[in-house]
Amino acid sequence: xxxxxxxxxxVEGQEIxxxxxxxVNAGEVHSIMGxxxxxxxxxxxxxxxxxxxxxxxxxxxxxxxxxxDMSADVRACEGVFLAFQYPVEIPGxxxxxxxxxxxxxxxxxxxxxxxxxMDFLKIVKEKAKLVDLDARLLNRAINEGFSxxxxxxxxxxxxxxxxxxxxxxxxxxxxxxxxxxxIVAGGVNKLRSKDRAVIxxxxxxxxxxxxxxxxxxxxxxxxxxxxxxxxxxxxxxNKGYSWVAxxxxxxxxxx
Amino acid sequence: MLATTQETNxxxxxxxxxxxxxxxxxxxxxxxxxxxxxxxxxxxxxPTTRHxxxxxxxxxxxxxxxxxxxxxxxxxxxxxxxxxxxEEDCAARLVFIDGxxxxxxxxVASLPDGVTVCSLAEAIVTDGSxxxxxxxxxxxxxxxxxxxxxTALLEDGAFVHVRKGTVLERPIHLLYWSTAPEExxxxxxxxxxxxxxxxxxxxxxxYAGANGSSYFTNTVTELIAQDNAVVDxxxxxxxxxxxxxxxHLQVHQTRDSNVTAHAMTFGGSLVRNDIGTVLDGEGGExxxxxxxxxxxxxxxxxxxxxDHAKPRCDxxxxxxxxxxxxxxxxxxGRIIVRKDAQKTDGKxxxxxxxxxxxxxxxxxxxxxxxxDDVKCTHGATIGQVDSDAMFYxxxxxxxxxxxxxxxxxxxxxxxxxxVRIDSLRSQIETLLFDRLLEGQRPGEAT
Ligand SMILES: Nc1ncnc2c1ncn2[C@@H]1O[C@H](COP(=O)(O)OP(=O)(O)OP(=O)(O)O)[C@@H](O)[C@H]1O
Ligand SMILES: [Mg+2]
Numbered sequence: 001x002x003x004x005x006x007x008x009x010x011v012e013g014q015e016i017x018x019x020x021x022x023x024v025n026a027g028e029v030h031s032i033m034g035x036x037x038x039x040x041x042x043x044x045x046x047x048x049x050x051x052x053x054x055x056x057x058x059x060x061x062x063x064x065x066x067x068x069d070m071s072a073d074v075r076a077c078e079g080v081f082l083a084f085q086y087p088v089e090i091p092g093x094x095x096x097x098x099x100x101x102x103x104x105x106x107x108x109x110x111x112x113x114x115x116x117x118m119d120f121l122k123i124v125k126e127k128a129k130l131v132d133l134d135a136r137l138l139n140r141a142i143n144e145g146f147s148x149x150x151x152x153x154x155x156x157x158x159x160x161x162x163x164x165x166x167x168x169x170x171x172x173x174x175x176x177x178x179x180x181x182x183i184v185a186g187g188v189n190k191l192r193s194k195d196r197a198v199i200x201x202x203x204x205x206x207x208x209x210x211x212x213x214x215x216x217x218x219x220x221x222x223x224x225x226x227x228x229x230x231x232x233x234x235x236x237x238n239k240g241y242s243w244v245a246x247x248x249x250x251x252x253x254x255x
Numbered sequence: 256m257l258a259t260t261q262e263t264n265x266x267x268x269x270x271x272x273x274x275x276x277x278x279x280x281x282x283x284x285x286x287x288x289x290x291x292x293x294x295x296x297x298x299x300x301x302p303t304t305r306h307x308x309x310x311x312x313x314x315x316x317x318x319x320x321x322x323x324x325x326x327x328x329x330x331x332x333x334x335x336x337x338x339x340x341x342e343e344d345c346a347a348r349l350v351f352i353d354g355x356x357x358x359x360x361x362x363v364a365s366l367p368d369g370v371t372v373c374s375l376a377e378a379i380v381t382d383g384s385x386x387x388x389x390x391x392x393x394x395x396x397x398x399x400x401x402x403x404x405x406t407a408l409l410e411d412g413a414f415v416h417v418r419k420g421t422v423l424e425r426p427i428h429l430l431y432w433s434t435a436p437e438e439x440x441x442x443x444x445x446x447x448x449x450x451x452x453x454x455x456x457x458x459x460x461x462y463a464g465a466n467g468s469s470y471f472t473n474t475v476t477e478l479i480a481q482d483n484a485v486v487d488x489x490x491x492x493x494x495x496x497x498x499x500x501x502x503h504l505q506v507h508q509t510r511d512s513n514v515t516a517h518a519m520t521f522g523g524s525l526v527r528n529d530i531g532t533v534l535d536g537e538g539g540e541x542x543x544x545x546x547x548x549x550x551x552x553x554x555x556x557x558x559x560x561x562d563h564a565k566p567r568c569d570x571x572x573x574x575x576x577x578x579x580x581x582x583x584x585x586x587x588g589r590i591i592v593r594k595d596a597q598k599t600d601g602k603x604x605x606x607x608x609x610x611x612x613x614x615x616x617x618x619x620x621x622x623x624x625x626x627d628d629v630k631c632t633h634g635a636t637i638g639q640v641d642s643d644a645m646f647y648x649x650x651x652x653x654x655x656x657x658x659x660x661x662x663x664x665x666x667x668x669x670x671x672x673x674v675r676i677d678s679l680r681s682q683i684e685t686l687l688f689d690r691l692l693e694g695q696r697p698g699e700a701t
Pocket of ligand 2: 040041042085170171
């Protein structure tokens, strides 16, 4: 589904991604871990099409289409979704208004008819329940005055409504209590299917108890230093990132 | 026709005609007001950018032209005017064509006891009218040339008088239409609104006109809110694209009165709104809410003066500007807190959103505080559409234009939501959206 080849990217003139290779097949869940500042969010943003990040080399294909050639909104319409590490507060725009616009933009892109208010409301109610989000929050300005947990659940809620084919979750688990974590994980697991793929960026192995990944990648200094199965997450938990960093020289030369 | 006597100033001619002996509508009290104002206008002359109060706004295009009073173009049809009217049941709708009351376009439903709504010209010649005791008492013109000119030439406009304890729920709509004939035309509406003790009313002033040729509107409204009166005032500027509009709203408030005035500017090429109040009684409250959405080379200057003369009054000013192309928005917020005005609470905010690199905003707070126990804050921002918010919306599937439009709309939304007349609020929303879609560059459309 997703093919990332030798991806390089810069932020404000500084090279952050230094050659990422990653293949994600439909039906798989990949976890990306790594120390602070290693480039995890940069990768997530580049995949979602944030123009603040400049791609300086490499390729990204989704279902055979060149993703880098598309603007963020077209990628979204093609099925990419990013749950933000730091969801943005937007005063004056309610979540429900904007989500309806987003959902209809996608439907239009696919040649489907736009949803009317009633159908939309039905979907919204059902999905809000799924993530245990107070539906009243949806009539408030996007994320404005939301608690950290509410913001993260709002991301998962939007994901549930938009039903992406490739969902990228950037530290959606950080700072959540165990109940909220279970809700978030439940939302993701519900989305899992043979036609979809999920990339979970996280710091903590804890989330992976609830969302069991097929693959774990460790990102160090803009490169994937190590890849493995779900047991790699446990090993990291025990040995720390320095253990991978020490090995990364070998991995790099063997690549 | 050759105009050989162009050298004679049009304002002179008109003033002389108004104040001549035996002219109807020229009672002695008014004659002396007009004459004193004209003398002052001639002393002052039009301001230049050397005046501190006019530093950012050059009125040379008005000063150098000979605008004529009483020349008219094509009178609009009822249909043309209907896009400017309110859908609500209005207590009265007064239409002024080129500054003069138009009976055929106007409609005054049966008004409750204690409410007078008529043209100022009529009020002036009505025996026993209270006009003489209020007119030109508060819109002082010592330093305001345009107000002096308006006073010197005042003739018609709206007179609204609500007696003690009378509550008028339905709005009064005043619509000023300029026909914009090819020869340069001026209109000088003069309005007087008096809300007596514990009365309540809502007045909407809409200024509009034909596009294509230059005209000059010089309008003055005096609003007197007596003890415990509650007044909502709206000024919607939808002037023609080549209009020069200079307006002055002067409010006078006494004890426990509450005035909210909205100034929404969309039209005109050169616009100045002087908005002032004197909080002249304890417990008074005023809210000035403003929005200006500009394109092309529009220049709009909002100039506020809140004079806290007595203790325990609250003032709120929230003005927002959305500036596209090479337009320019100016905001000056002067707050004076007099020595007596302890426990004053004043808050002023001006925020500007620049949609183009060539747009420019100036924001100037001026706090003059002579009392010691006061709370006065001001804040100003000038910025672009937030790129993080843009990406957030786009990452969900909204195209660039839709995302931008939504954010611009959101920026203005609190100003719009404060409009309490439903059809007026949706009118403003429509104006906002139309302007946004208009601004959409070719190729970016979806
Ligand atoms: N918008 C930006 N402007 C400037 N520098 C940035 C920006 N975004 C990221 N960086 C820099 O790029 C590097 C990688 O940041 P990134 O956010 O991708 O790391 P991360 O792995 O997600 O870290 P964390 O675990 O803290 O979320 C850091 O040095 C960071 O300071
Ligand atoms: Mg990050």
